[in-house]
Amino acid sequence: MLKNPIRATVVATLAASTMAAAGFAPATAEAPGSLISVQAEAPGFHGLDRGSSVEYWMTDSAGAQRKASGAMFLPAGDAPEGGWPVVAYAHGTSGSGPGCGGQADPELGGLPQYRAAEDRLLKRLVDQGYAVVSPDYLGLGRFDTGPHPYLEVRSEATATIDLVRAARAANPDLSSTWSAIGVSQGGHAAMSAAHVQAEYAPELDFRGVAAIDPASDVEKILPLLGPTTPAIPGMSSATTSFVVSILAGLRATKPELDIDSYLTPRGKEIVDAAGGQCLDEIFVSTKGVTSSQLLARSLAPLRDPLAAYMMLPTSGYDAPILLSMNVTDMVVPSPLHAALVAQLAANGVDQQVVTGNGQHGSASPNQLAAIDAFLARVNATPTQR
Incomplete structure (x- = not known):
């Protein structure tokens, strides 16, 4: 919405x-x-x-x-x-x-x-x-x-x-x-x-x-992310914005994957909001957000679904x-x-x-x-x- x-x-x-x-x-x-x-x-x-x-x-x-x-x-x-x-x-x-x-x-x-x-x-x-x-x-x-x-x-x-x-x-x-x-x-x-x-x-x-x-x-990198992933200096907000956008799209397209189970309560709020936001707004909402604040568990189980969703042939x-x-x-x-x-x-x-x-x-x-x-x-x- x-x-x-x-x-x-x-x-x-x-x-x-x-x-x-x-x-x-x-x-x-x-x-x-x-x-x-x-x-x-x-x-x-x-x-x-x-x-x-x-x-x-x-x-x-x-x-x-x-x-x-x-x-x-x-x-x-x-x-x-x-x-x-x-x-x-x-x-x-x-x-x-x-x-x-x-x-x-x-x-x-x-x-x-x-x-x-x-x-x-x-x-x-x-x-x-x-x-x-x-x-x-x-x-x-x-x-x-x-x-x-x-x-x-x-x-x-x-x-x-x-x-x-x-x-x-x-x-x-x-x-x-x-x-x-x-x-x-x-x-x-x-x-x-x-x-x-x-x-x-x-x-x-x-x-x-x-x-x-x-x-x-990108689909090869995302499964490596989890709550303990360290921040990338100078790139954390942009990187988090792209991750959030991918998760919002994947959740809407493949509800059976239960993307919410990979998110913290704050992470779910951010992904919920991102579904109706433009990139500048997503940048603001993800500024300073760490992996531990966004993700409740590793994205590793999503390796195959992410590849099917976004892998460039x-x-x-x-x-x-x-x-x-x-x-x-x-x-x-x-x-x-x-x-x-x-x-x-x-x-x-x-x-x-x-x-x-x-x-x-x-x-x-x-x-x-x-x-x-x-x-x-x-x-x-x-x-x-």
Whole structure:
């Protein structure tokens, strides 16, 4: 349930007004990727001139149809023959509650300091002639469907792919040719979409994925946590925030795991609240919280469920991957980046790696140029409708 009453009112009002303006009655569940509504936004939406908010149906990890929202951006001018190729942009960690995704409604959500960099990347892609779609993800948009299943591979993938489908239903000038790019959690989401797209959406023509500092191998670390885990100097609040977000999503998705039994009373209060909070609020609620204050027992028994929930696949890709990684990353440390590269290489995955020395999620001019060249290369053959 959304804890912030102001945000709850805004989200509910936006959803109702958007559907009413578009002439839609409340929808019953339809096929994944079905369009609920599309609303052209005023110039300046995410700093772009041709942006729209989109509401659509997506599939959750249990196979149920759920309402979701996102954004769509079009290049200037007329579409080329065959339509604009589509790039799905997957955003980084933003929280667990409605309105936190910041795509359909950029004025909502937390961490606005990252919005400018995100909007610059969106503009860069649009200026290169791509139609760009950007999902809020399940639970982070206009619909209160429960806590966002943070870092859940399946729903991240379906939220992304089903928005591509919905955007094409909204505008026939979008090609069936598409690729994906994501930052941090979004890198995890984009790669998850790349892994399942062939079986989930065979009608689309997927070309490749670029991931900037993707989250990976976290599921191998979490089972090591318990009440006696020492604090990590300078990182305890951020680390605890991510752990809390994962536990809130896992609890909502897999109630049979009895996540509450792993939490202290204070830990349960924090996880309860996190389900309706954006990341800046979760940061505040976890500041100074130690493992002994959060966890009543070791998370070791959750090793297999965590792997099933969030493990990024390292084989089975049928399109090329570009990994843009910062060796000085303190959020997804370089050993985890190196482990991902090594696992993909061992499985013969077609990957290209470009490195930088910036902060987590950043991209230097050289890294951006490599991403530009990668997307141009994979989209070099004619697009399809």
